[in-house]
Amino acid sequence: MERTMLSFTPDVHLYNDISTDYSHSIAGDYFKGQPVSVGVAHPKPRQIKLNLKNAAGIIARLRQDPLISEISPMVSTLVFYNYGPVQINGNISGVNILDESRMFDLKEKMVSGMPEDLLTADKGILMGSGLAQKLNVQLGDLVSLAAPNGMLMRFRVVGIFRIGMSAIDNVRSYVSLASGQQLLGKDKSYITDISIKLHDHSKAAWVAKAMNKQFGYKADDWETANASVKTSNLVRDTLTYVVSVTLLIVAGFGIYNIMNMTINNKMKDIAILKAQGFAGQDIMQIFLSQAIFIGLLGALSGMGLGFMLAYALSSVPFPPNEYVALKYFPVAFEPAHYFFGLLFGSLTPLVAGLMPSLKAAKIDPVMILRG
Template sequence: MFTPLELFIGQRYTHSRRRNRFISFISFASMLGILLGVTVLITVLSIMNGFEKELRDKILGVVAHVTVSGTNGQLSDWTAKLDGLKAQKHVLGAAPYVQKQVMLTNGNLMRGLVLQGIDPALQGQVSDVNFKMLDGSFSNLAPREYGIVLGVEAAAALGVIPGDKVTVIVPQVQVTPAGILPRLKRFTLVGIYQIGHPEYDGMTGFIELGDASRLFRLGENVGGVRLKLDDMFAAPAIGHKLQATLGKDFEVVDWSEEHGSFFRAVKTERIVMTMILFLVVCVALFNLVASLMMAVNDKESDIAILRTFGMSGQRIMRIFMIQGSIIGVFGTLVGVGLGVWLSLNIDTVIPFLESTFGFKIFSSDVFYISEIPSDMRWENVMWIGIASLIASVLATLYPAWRASQIQPAESLRYE
């Protein structure tokens, strides 16, 4: 089979035994650097994507995709509005809510948190908090029973278990013959849940919707209506449409506005981490340039002979581009394969390392996410591979150009 001369010589230069073994070592080091850089880049990005997905699922499993409320913090005639919002396109579920900041006490223990009034029959349409129960159930929140469901951290801070009483102090006062006193109400703990996020495990509680309306003196009104969409990433666009439809008397907020800064910070961190890790590949590419420059000096007489036989400078240039590209392509492909394998098997690799060396990377006593998640995305793998291949080819241009500028007469004068 016919093989182009440039490809044949480039391959020979790549895996032939050179007189200068130091050049071979530098070439191997550059290939190993590219391999490790691509592997680490794919693996770390997959882990960061996994952490982002875990946090997003935990947060969006509790909060609604879109929230509709009145501009004065109250929503009247909410039953009709609930039916109207359910009929909107892309809306899967809707549930009313009341939300206020209160203080909970149990003896000498106190805890400030956000108290939410919900309808247990409808809440499951907009959140999956029912599936995180450690004790009790949201169905225990019955009208006029004055039950409360707390996160595991809030319950631990107050030292209560299901069946115990807690006192809710509302930031509203009432005038009595004894003077102006804060409004108090005793509630019975009927459930404990765990989401895996400190904002909800330690700073949020739930009571029945009617009890909340009476507690906060809202009458027949509620705070607003929460919506769940078929595509949470479409929440900003759908929220803008609802705002335009409902008018200025309503306030429409989507999850990206409430928690957008957090996810933007995660995205920025991922971009910065990508740039930092790609520098590992760049360092390996500098090694590749150095090895090719030394190879050009080592093969100067060979280049002169080829030029004497009539080989053009462009063909000489292609020889060394092929030699360097083979190193870059091999390192990139093996790195991509190893990175994909690690990303897909991180749930078995990490436990194996932990059991082998006897340590826990993320202890469940300290971290909310105790397992290292991985969410490998093929578009990330594709762009990393393409960027590494392009950078590898670009790194060969200058050494190959220097090889093409070698003059046969000067090189062979002392041979």
């Protein structure tokens, strides 16, 4: 789920946040400093422009930032989709489709058509699969879009994409940046949002704070925009770690019991070794090395078996689902997971075999041989 979310969420989203301040009024400013009490009933918000001022300058600065890999400026607005008697509300993004495709790998998410078709078509539109299904449209069909300002334009469907998230597939469409500006009746400098991808998405939080201070616009990082998903992932990961640690502890007790039984069965052998001159430290090393060997053998065998099962699962087709764009079961082959598995698989038997080894080292050979 997180991988799907990251595949279609910008690391940083820069936009003009809507904030209305009712603490000031024209009447209050006029009578300011005079002994007059001014009260305004039902004040109306002032006209607010949604675009980014000097968007071209901001984009030029962002392209020089070594932390940024991709930038996609856009014009975003709410619209009504009209197809015959069907009318559905949603949103549309006017973009440079090549920038958007590189950022979110749209080619891999296309059900029909290609993102580049938006460049060659006159008033073309790329539509989400859920939205296309609701409108019952296919490639080549004409769809009317009504903007909040009353502008009405017709677009031809040149592609249908599926992200795998119903919140996007059911409402979003793409048109060219020029068409989006024309739909809103704006000039070519009108930009409402800038989507940003970083080389390292883990730095998104502090990069967003720096952009907020530098440009004075709202900058949301991907973790803030998907806080609920991050919370659910945190709960899931915590449960996974608890179960894993519990299994390691159980395995450690198993090794502890095996070593105890081995030492109890080898009491006379240990006594003979000590009578021949073996020191307690030598006896401890013998049984401790046995515990480490058992742990390493188990860790390597478990890693190999786990990798084979995970690889086999990654080849299993995912059940068809209109809301999930997955061909196979998603499996993460992270080297760090195997490294920590080997590390804990080695430490657990070391700790579990230490106490029985100390017990073997303290055995009095005289008492054992006397019976």
